[in-house]
Amino acid sequence: MVQYNFKKITVVPNGIDFVDIILSRTQRQTPTVVHKGYAISRLRQFYMRKVKYTQQNFHEKLSTIIDEFPRLDDIHPFYDHYKLALGQINTARNLISKISKDYVKLLKYGDSLYRCKCLKVAALGRMCTVIKRIGRSLAYLEQIRQHMARLPSIDPNTRTILICGYPNVGKCSFINKITRADVDVQPYAFTTKSLFVGHTDYKYLRYQVIDTPGILDRPFEDRNIIEMCSITALAHLRAAVLFFLDISGSCGYSIAQQAALFHSIKSLFMNKPLIIVCNKTDLQPLESIPEEDMKLVMEMKAEAMKTVIGQGGEPTNDEEVLLMMSTLTENGVIAVKNAACERLLNQRVELKMKSKKLNDCLNRFHVAKPKPRDQKERPPCIPQAILEAKAKQAADKEKRKMEKDLEDENGGAGVYSASLKKNYILANDEWKEDIMPEILDGHNVCDFVDADILQRLEELEREEGLRQAEEAADDFEMDGKELTPEEQRALAEIRKKKSLLIQQHRIKKSTAESRPTVPRKFDKDREYTSKRMGRQLSALGIDPMLAINRARSRSVSRGRKRERSLDRGDTDGDVMDMDVDTPNKKLRVRSTSRSRSRSKSRPPTEVVPGEGFKDVTQKGKALKLAKKSVKKRNKDARRGEADRVIPTLKPKHLFSGKRSTGKTQRR
Amino acid sequence: MRLEKCWFCSSTIYPGHGIQFVRNDAKIFRFCRSKCHKNFKMKRNPRKVKWTKAYRRLHGKDMTQDSTFEFERKRNRPERYDRNLAENTLKAIKKIDKVRVTREAKHIERRMKGKKGKELQEAKKELEQNISLVKAPAVLKEDLSLTLPIKVKVSQTQAESHLMEE
Numbered sequence: 001m002v003q004y005n006f007k008k009i010t011v012v013p014n015g016i017d018f019v020d021i022i023l024s025r026t027q028r029q030t031p032t033v034v035h036k037g038y039a040i041s042r043l044r045q046f047y048m049r050k051v052k053y054t055q056q057n058f059h060e061k062l063s064t065i066i067d068e069f070p071r072l073d074d075i076h077p078f079y080d081h082y083k084l085a086l087g088q089i090n091t092a093r094n095l096i097s098k099i100s101k102d103y104v105k106l107l108k109y110g111d112s113l114y115r116c117k118c119l120k121v122a123a124l125g126r127m128c129t130v131i132k133r134i135g136r137s138l139a140y141l142e143q144i145r146q147h148m149a150r151l152p153s154i155d156p157n158t159r160t161i162l163i164c165g166y167p168n169v170g171k172c173s174f175i176n177k178i179t180r181a182d183v184d185v186q187p188y189a190f191t192t193k194s195l196f197v198g199h200t201d202y203k204y205l206r207y208q209v210i211d212t213p214g215i216l217d218r219p220f221e222d223r224n225i226i227e228m229c230s231i232t233a234l235a236h237l238r239a240a241v242l243f244f245l246d247i248s249g250s251c252g253y254s255i256a257q258q259a260a261l262f263h264s265i266k267s268l269f270m271n272k273p274l275i276i277v278c279n280k281t282d283l284q285p286l287e288s289i290p291e292e293d294m295k296l297v298m299e300m301k302a303e304a305m306k307t308v309i310g311q312g313g314e315p316t317n318d319e320e321v322l323l324m325m326s327t328l329t330e331n332g333v334i335a336v337k338n339a340a341c342e343r344l345l346n347q348r349v350e351l352k353m354k355s356k357k358l359n360d361c362l363n364r365f366h367v368a369k370p371k372p373r374d375q376k377e378r379p380p381c382i383p384q385a386i387l388e389a390k391a392k393q394a395a396d397k398e399k400r401k402m403e404k405d406l407e408d409e410n411g412g413a414g415v416y417s418a419s420l421k422k423n424y425i426l427a428n429d430e431w432k433e434d435i436m437p438e439i440l441d442g443h444n445v446c447d448f449v450d451a452d453i454l455q456r457l458e459e460l461e462r463e464e465g466l467r468q469a470e471e472a473a474d475d476f477e478m479d480g481k482e483l484t485p486e487e488q489r490a491l492a493e494i495r496k497k498k499s500l501l502i503q504q505h506r507i508k509k510s511t512a513e514s515r516p517t518v519p520r521k522f523d524k525d526r527e528y529t530s531k532r533m534g535r536q537l538s539a540l541g542i543d544p545m546l547a548i549n550r551a552r553s554r555s556v557s558r559g560r561k562r563e564r565s566l567d568r569g570d571t572d573g574d575v576m577d578m579d580v581d582t583p584n585k586k587l588r589v590r591s592t593s594r595s596r597s598r599s600k601s602r603p604p605t606e607v608v609p610g611e612g613f614k615d616v617t618q619k620g621k622a623l624k625l626a627k628k629s630v631k632k633r634n635k636d637a638r639r640g641e642a643d644r645v646i647p648t649l650k651p652k653h654l655f656s657g658k659r660s661t662g663k664t665q666r667r
Numbered sequence: 668m669r670l671e672k673c674w675f676c677s678s679t680i681y682p683g684h685g686i687q688f689v690r691n692d693a694k695i696f697r698f699c700r701s702k703c704h705k706n707f708k709m710k711r712n713p714r715k716v717k718w719t720k721a722y723r724r725l726h727g728k729d730m731t732q733d734s735t736f737e738f739e740r741k742r743n744r745p746e747r748y749d750r751n752l753a754e755n756t757l758k759a760i761k762k763i764d765k766v767r768v769t770r771e772a773k774h775i776e777r778r779m780k781g782k783k784g785k786e787l788q789e790a791k792k793e794l795e796q797n798i799s800l801v802k803a804p805a806v807l808k809e810d811l812s813l814t815l816p817i818k819v820k821v822s823q824t825q826a827e828s829h830l831m832e833e
Contacts, residue, residue: 424748425747426747426748426749427747427749428750430750431748431749431750434748434750434753436748436753437757438668438669439668439670440757440760440761441760441761441764442670442679443670443739443760443764444669444670445753445756445757445760446669446742447739447740447741447742448738448739448756448759448760448763449742449746449752449753449756450738450756451752453738453752453755453756453759454755454759456738457759457762457763460734460735460738460762460763460766461762461766463734464766464769464770471773478783478784481784481787482787483787483790483791486812486813486814487790487794487813489815490794490798490801490802490813490814490815491790491793491794493800493801493815494793494794494797494798494800494801495793497800497801498797498800537803538816539801539816540801540802540803540806540816541802541803541805541806541816541817542803542805542806
């Protein structure tokens with residue numbers, strides 16, 4: 001059974017307060033700002049969160065209420081209201097969960113802020129109405145909580161002693177004597193308004209002693225709440241019951257009335273060990289009470305005995321059942337307590353023995369004992385050696401030196417440090433205290449440890465030797481070789497020629513830029529002259545004369561050029577005889593004829609005195625200049641100097657000044 | 668106690684230096700100094716950062732494969748202590764170091780030396796193949812040496828005189 005701590009039940013707020021608390025918490029703990037421009041999923045999430053949060057809070061609070069309030073079995077109609085209230089709380093909780101679920105489902109399909117908001121308002125509103133409806137139950141539970149908080153904590157399972165009897169009989173004084181609980185002792189009735197618990201010890205066990213409020217002899221239905229508490233407690237707990245009887249009658253009730261009470265509530269004492277205690281014996285001893293009262297007392301005792309018999313106890317102990325004491329003089333108080341405790345203990349033990357659990361355990365045990373066939377003693381046989389060894393071991397244990405003893409001998413904890421390597425198992429015991437370095441020259445020594453390291457090292461050294469020899473040989477070989485100066489010159493020439501060729505090629509390379517739109521066919525740059533050929537051939541070492549002559553004899557323009565110098569000094573016949581295999585015979589014939597018929601005219605470079613030139617060279621230069629100036633500019637559809645010219649490479653406005661917007665990281 | 672290698676620059680990390688970073692997948696990165704650590708945080712690849720060993724090895728600046736590297740290997744089984752073995756190991760470490768250092772130096776020297784031999788070979792080949800650019804094969808047949816022919820200047824008059832003669 002769960003331990004309830006009645007004092008720690010949380011306050012149950014009433015309906016309106018409850019709603020206020022939860023709603024204000026929702027407002028504080030969830031985000032509050034939302035605009036209709038947000039994404040729809042975000043809006044939905046926002047409102048769903050609010051609904052869920054509210055539901056969770058309600059659920060939590062209601063659950064705590066339900067859990068903290070104790071669940072009492074249906075023993076008396078008195079508790080109906082209580083159960084009903086708790087049931088209502090439970091249903092409210094479930095209703096709220098349902099509401100939240102439904103509205104969250106609806107919110108998933110909300111399509112605008114307004115709609116989501118309406119849904120949320122509806123959800124929260126419904127939840128709040130649910131709570132408002134159970135407002136009355138909440139108020140009722142709050143009252144009960146306040147009442148219960150004043151109840152002391154009772155463990156229903158431990159050994160309990162119940163004290164009951166008429167008000168003002170002396171129960172509280174008894175408790176004060178036995179336990180440390182300080183119970184009100186007042187002379188008038190109705191002092192104890194609820195149960196009081198104290199603890200006492202007997203035979204090293206703790207006993208709970210519960211004092212019930214004064215029970216008046218009235219029918220059940222007329223009892224007030226306080227008395228109902230006590231009665232239910234009686235019925236509920238498994239305890240030993242001490243019924244107090246005031247012999248002297250100084251409480252205000254006669255023995256007859258007390259007997260009547262006893263008889264009316266004896267039904268509750270069915271299975272409990274009952275002891276009748278006659279209190280205030282200092283005022284009037286038992287023997288001196290009148291006859292009728294004695295008879296009543298004896299009746300009560302008989303009843304009490306019945307309970308004893310019912311438990312299977314011995315009927316002879318009537319001392320145990322009826323006891324005298326006086327709390328004022330403390331006469332017999334301890335006896336009463338002991339008797340009660342003893343009875344209770346016996347009953348509990350018997351109960352446990354009878355219970356199923358024990359039976360289960362007992363069934364599994366079976367100690368087998370062989371039946372003795374004769375009276376001879378047969379003790380267990382232990383050989384002598386073992387006994388001696390055992391004795392020796394015991395002695396050794398005392399003699400063996402511990403490490404701690406060693407430490408103490410050598411100066412204590414701070415002075416002596418134990419040698420951890422003492423018990424190492426090594427090939428040679430001298431090595432025990434060796435300190436091996438872990439690091440050497442920037443390497444971890446452990447990485448190099450290898451059984452055959454020496455062998456490998458030898459191999460390595462051999463290898464290294466060989467390699468060094470090889471290197472030396474290589475170096476020696478390499479030193480002899482070099483190019484002779486002749487070779488060097490030739491190489492230089494070759495490289496120069498190559499680079500020239502490459503350059504030429506690059507110049508000649510026909511790209512879109514350099515290619516004229518109208519291509520030229522014949523030797524515009526005057527590359528292919530016989531002079532040039534002669535130069536090149538002679539550079540190679542060949543005599544060019546033959547080649548030149550051949551070329552000239554075959555050339556077409558031979559006849560076209562003015563060969564004045566030739567004509568002057570030579571016979572024409574010789575010239576003509578040379579041309580055996582000229583291609584353009586016709587042309588040849590005509591040109592020579594023309595040259596013959598013409599009269600001797602002046603060469604253009606001849607200096608005529610009236611023209612104003614100094615000498616032939618000057619005139620030649622002047623003619624050249626004249627010709628050059630008339631020459632049409634060769635455009636050839638090529639990019640000229642005027643195209644794509646950057647007049648200023650570093651314009652000032654780009655290379656200086658700050659920018660109005662932006663960075664000036666690069667210019 | 669172990670000497671570790673820096674993850675970034677591969678230098679040894681002595682005790683009391685550097686930072687260790689443990690990633691969520693339990694991989695440990697050790698750095699020898701804040702320079703390497705900061706480079707790592709910048710997500711730089713050590714194979715692209717010139718001064719690290721990783722770069723140098725990758726680009727062939729330092730020796731990569733050698734038998735001296737195989738002596739040093741992380742062993743996970745503890746060995747029983749043996750004084751002789753320990754002594755030999757310590758001596759061996761020194762010798763192996765020496766060998767390794769000389770080999771590395773040689774590697775770098777070789778790299779720096781240049782291609783004199785190769786160039787020589789190339790030059791020789793070029794001479795053989797391309798001598799015809801500066802000396803005609805006919806002339807070469809007469810005169811096997813590599814002396815260059817003397818350039819003769821060719822003028823028009825000379826050519827004519829030749830012509831006249833014939």
